[in-house]
Amino acid sequence: MAGDxxxxxxxxxxxxxxxxxxxxxxxxxxxxxxxxxxxGSTAALFFLADADFVGxxxxxxxxxxxxxxxxxxxxxxxxxxxxxxxxxxxETIVAGxxxxxxxxxxxxxxxxxxxxxxxxxxxxxxxxxxxxxxxETSGHAGDLSAAVQQSQSDVAKKNPAGNTLRPIGMALLxxxxxxxxxxxxxxxxxxxxxxFEIASVxxxxxxxxxxxxxxxxxxxxxxx
Amino acid sequence: MTAEINSYLLVGAVLFIxxxxxxxxxxxxxxxxxxxxxxLNGANVNFVAFSKFSRLGLDGQIFSLFVIxxxxxxxxxxxAIALNFYNNHLTIDVDRANKLKG
Numbered sequence: 001m002a003g004d005x006x007x008x009x010x011x012x013x014x015x016x017x018x019x020x021x022x023x024x025x026x027x028x029x030x031x032x033x034x035x036x037x038x039x040g041s042t043a044a045l046f047f048l049a050d051a052d053f054v055g056x057x058x059x060x061x062x063x064x065x066x067x068x069x070x071x072x073x074x075x076x077x078x079x080x081x082x083x084x085x086x087x088x089x090x091e092t093i094v095a096g097x098x099x100x101x102x103x104x105x106x107x108x109x110x111x112x113x114x115x116x117x118x119x120x121x122x123x124x125x126x127x128x129x130x131x132x133x134x135x136e137t138s139g140h141a142g143d144l145s146a147a148v149q150q151s152q153s154d155v156a157k158k159n160p161a162g163n164t165l166r167p168i169g170m171a172l173l174x175x176x177x178x179x180x181x182x183x184x185x186x187x188x189x190x191x192x193x194x195x196f197e198i199a200s201v202x203x204x205x206x207x208x209x210x211x212x213x214x215x216x217x218x219x220x221x222x223x224x
Numbered sequence: 225m226t227a228e229i230n231s232y233l234l235v236g237a238v239l240f241i242x243x244x245x246x247x248x249x250x251x252x253x254x255x256x257x258x259x260x261x262x263x264l265n266g267a268n269v270n271f272v273a274f275s276k277f278s279r280l281g282l283d284g285q286i287f288s289l290f291v292i293x294x295x296x297x298x299x300x301x302x303x304a305i306a307l308n309f310y311n312n313h314l315t316i317d318v319d320r321a322n323k324l325k326g
Contacts, residue, residue, distance in 0.1 A: 012235045019242035019262055028252045035258050038239070042265050045235065049276045051285045054292075058268070061292050066261065066299045073254050073303045077316040167282055168289070178282055192286050199293050206297040213304035217311070 008048050015041040028074050032067065039063050050161040053168050172196045232273030239266030253306045253316045257299060264295040 018038035025031045039062045046055035087095075115122045167178050174191035239262050246259030268288040275284025310316050 016238040077310040210304040
C-alpha cells in the first residue's frame with residue numbers, strides 16, 4: 001500500500017498548501033485559482049478514501065459549478081479598469097510543453113486498456129461496423145450487454161469498497177440494504193428519502209430566489 | 225505516514241482553520257465566500273474519513289453529498305446578495321457595508 005500512502009501525502013500536502021495560499025493571496029482572482037487547486041485535491045482525497053461518488057460529485061458541483069460561479073462574481077464585481085491581459089511568449093512555450101506531456105500521458109494510459117478483449121466494453125464486430133444499420137447492432141446487443149456486465153463486475157472486483165453508487169442511490173430512495181440485510185423484518189432503518197426531497201425543494205427555492213435577487217434592474221436606484 | 229484517520233482529520237482541520245481565517249480577514253466579499261467554501265470542505269473531509277475508518281459506513285458519504293449540494297445553493301444566494309450590493313454601492317468591500325450601524 002505504499003503507492004496509496006505516497007498519493008495520499010501528495011494530495012494532502014497540495015490541499016493544505018493551496019488552502020494556505022488562498023488565505024495569503026492578495027488578489028481575489030488568485031484566491032479563486034488556489035481554491036480550485038484545493039478543491040480538486042480534496043476530490044482526489046475522496047477517491048483515495050473509497051468515496052468514489054462523493055469525489056465525482058465534488059468535482060462536478062464544487063469545481064465545475066460553485067467555483068465558476070465565484071469566478072463570475074469576481075469578474076462582475078471587479079473594481080477599477082482591467083489592465084491589458086496578454087500572455088508572454090515564454091509562458092506560451094512552457095504551457096505548450098506541459099500540454100504535450102499531459103497529452104502523451106493520457107494517450108498512453110488510454111491505449112494501454114484493452115477495449116475489445118474480455119471485459120472490454122466494445123465488442124470486436126461493432127467496433128468495425130459502428131455506423132451500419134440498426135439490424136447489425138441489434139444482433140450484437142446480446143454480446144454488448146454481456147460484455148458490459150462483465151466489465152462492470154471487473155470494476156467491482158478491482159475496487160469493491162469504492163463502488164458506492166448503487167448503495168448511495170438506494171439509500172437516497174429510502175432503502176438501506178447495506179444495513180438491513182440479515183436483520184429481522186419490521187426493523188428497517190429509514191433511508192435518506194426525506195432529506196433528499198427537502199434538498200430538492202431547497203434547491204428550487206434557492207434557484208428562484210437567486211434569480212430574482214440578481215435580475216437586471218431598469219435603473220440603479222430602483223428598489224424593486 | 226500511513227493514511228490513517230488522523231491524517232485525514234488533520235487535513236480537514238487545516239482546511240477549516242484556513243477557511244475561518246479567510247472569513248475573518250478578507251475585505252472582499254467574494255473572499256469571505258471562498259472562506260465559507262473551505263470550511264464546508266474541511267467538514268466534508270472529516271465526514272468521508274469517518275465513513276471510511278469507523279462504523280459510520282455510508283451515512284458519512286451521504287451527509288457529505290448533502291453538504292456539497294447545500295453549499296452550492298448557499299454560494300449561489302450569497303453571490304446574488306453580493307452582486308446586488310455591488311450594483312447599489314459600486315464596491316464589494318465588506319468594511320463599507322455599514323449602513324445598518326446602530
